[in-house]
Amino acid sequence: MSKDGSAAHAPGLADVVAAQLALRAQGPLVQCLTNSVSTNFMANGLLAVGASPAMVDNPEEAGMFAGIAGAVLVNLGTPTAAQVEAMRAATAEARAKGTPWVLDPVAVGALPWRSRVAVELLRHRPAIIRGNASEIIGLAGLGSGGRGVDSAAGAAAAVPAALALLTHATAVSASGPVDHVLGRVANEVVLVRVAGGSALLPRVTATGCLLGAVAAAYAAVAPDPFTALVAAHTHFAVAAELAAARATGPGSFAVAFLDALDAVDSVTLAALARIAAPTLVGG
Amino acid sequence: MSKDGSAAHAPGLADVVAAQLALRAQGPLVQCLTNSVSTNFMANGLLAVGASPAMVDNPEEAGMFAGIAGAVLVNLGTPTAAQVEAMRAATAEARAKGTPWVLDPVAVGALPWRSRVAVELLRHRPAIIRGNASEIIGLAGLGSGGRGVDSAAGAAAAVPAALALLTHATAVSASGPVDHVLGRVANEVVLVRVAGGSALLPRVTATGCLLGAVAAAYAAVAPDPFTALVAAHTHFAVAAELAAARATGPGSFAVAFLDALDAVDSVTLAALARIAAPTLVGG
């Protein structure tokens, strides 16, 4: 990738397949500072895609560990004062080492304390920001001193906010029935839409959180964060479709989804990926 | 409901069905301050019954969030000093706003520190107290300055203790092979027994914790806490019966139970609910 982390070209299926093969081959160490609801499911999901999870999130160890991790995930779902201290240390170290880190701004915009934490962490320049539309709009509103949380917003409605957040991060995505992923290619901002998935995904807790962690795993091995983020969304959407075919409700879907994250390979990606042609958004 | 929260009549199947339809229609936001074992299972269980879970349990945010939640669950399973501070703030705000909150007094009576916390929280007047028989007896013993924890007590043995706790809460239940639910109808105290369930329920951790959270979800939408609590026990018992028919052990039961919580509707409730005719307990 170029010096500023922009992609050589808009990521497509071939790049996603290459990233998935690299993820399996390298098994990167992914440090997660995440919420208490997601820990077990996230660790199992990371193992399923081929990464090696480590939930090191205390202030005593988080900074040092970020220096040896392949990527770092910071998820603001259930922050505590001590965990926030660990997040500061881990993201500072990640930036110093050039290690990619992902910010998942859960409920940012709606809750002032964690919103201030999110804005503070932006100084350490995440490679990727991933959230639902409301969170992306909420974080962008905070970043510009403005406002605007809309919990009913679809992913397309978050594109202007995601564009604004590209001043802080190299790639930004908003999850929805169709995921919207933005990144920079040369001097242009490009939008890639990833369709697929399942209506059962939002019926299982921490699936969005896991997607952020999978994006971190891909960021550890992909040529640039934009490619990593498109690959994570695609792997996720394909696995969700496979799992939905075997599920009889949200409980069995969660189990089948872990099986499917593991089963996804280049053949299933090529057969089932629904990555739309990239479109220009701005410069 | 009347000014003191008492029910217009003893809750029966028609009330449970109406509450279940309201829960699906409204999807209330349920704030959970709960133990570390239960978080993921509780969030998934709340999603399955149609509620929207939010595990906001830090002192910085819990009070404010209780002001926007539809109901609050406080579970004393693995309290920390910081979480207890958050519980104080959330229950104070819930009381101030008239938002129903549920107390699940895990291991109260057996452990002095959390027992003091439980007694302190009673001042903020929970709508509902739900526990196993030992916990209900334990909490009642503390509340009256007495003692008496009997870990072998059946739910029927907890009826006098539950009756005593109605000075602190609007509805109280003790879980067991037959659940015992007490509430006030006009000037009478009424007992409603809910049968069903499965012997596999106590073989899966945090099922009782989840029941407390489901009671909070129903309390956000039902006409009164007594109706909400009977509805939660009934929904739970019916789902457990459905799940047991598909399970080959506690692992597969937990998965099938989440599927069944989602699948339960007015037809299955009407077909499978086993709500005994109410009996008078005292005044």
Added chain:
Amino acid sequence: MSKDGSAAHAPGLADVVAAQLALRAQGPLVQCLTNSVSTNFMANGLLAVGASPAMVDNPEEAGMFAGIAGAVLVNLGTPTAAQVEAMRAATAEARAKGTPWVLDPVAVGALPWRSRVAVELLRHRPAIIRGNASEIIGLAGLGSGGRGVDSAAGAAAAVPAALALLTHATAVSASGPVDHVLGRVANEVVLVRVAGGSALLPRVTATGCLLGAVAAAYAAVAPDPFTALVAAHTHFAVAAELAAARATGPGSFAVAFLDALDAVDSVTLAALARIAAPTLVGG
């Protein structure tokens, strides 16, 4: 067992079967101070083998609770300052009461802060130390003032380190494709190898953590820690084989494994256990 906790003879299949029957019959209370990833899975796994889990890990209650527990597990996966304080109190009380406790030194050797905690806790004399080869080597290196973490080490490579740790604990094991369990019989150190298991075990998070907890459960009922540790490894390996036959990936394996931990009985143990003849290691 003898005064120093050594076994009367090297544990074999008959001892494992007897221990498993005792576990089912007694249902011991096992206190777990464990990492945030493992809590739910560990509690469910303990329930499945017939124990009664209690995750009491705050400084206000952990010491007192260790006085009434049948055994205590200390797992260093995601330690916090408060949890470490609770670990100190619980292990001190366990030692004072003669209650067996298990140390699972997750990532010890690689991370200095928790490594110091592990060395400090050794003073309270765990009955059992269980880890993967790297952790056993790492902890032994710290204990002797030396060094030596090898994350690629197989379980056999950890035998010298496990031998060294027998100055601190009564039985020590290193997990791997073939588990290596060391203990003392009279004045001899004996190695028992337990084969079986499944390649899916390390693909599910917290399975190793759960094994430590199951070892604690067995330690509460077995005649000595060496027998308890061989029984836990054997129960685990047999359950994993049963589960793998029903699984289509890591998600369904985790569910089937909980079912299988529950289903294992003396017949399946006798049919499927692969306990090698004991070998002398040193004195």
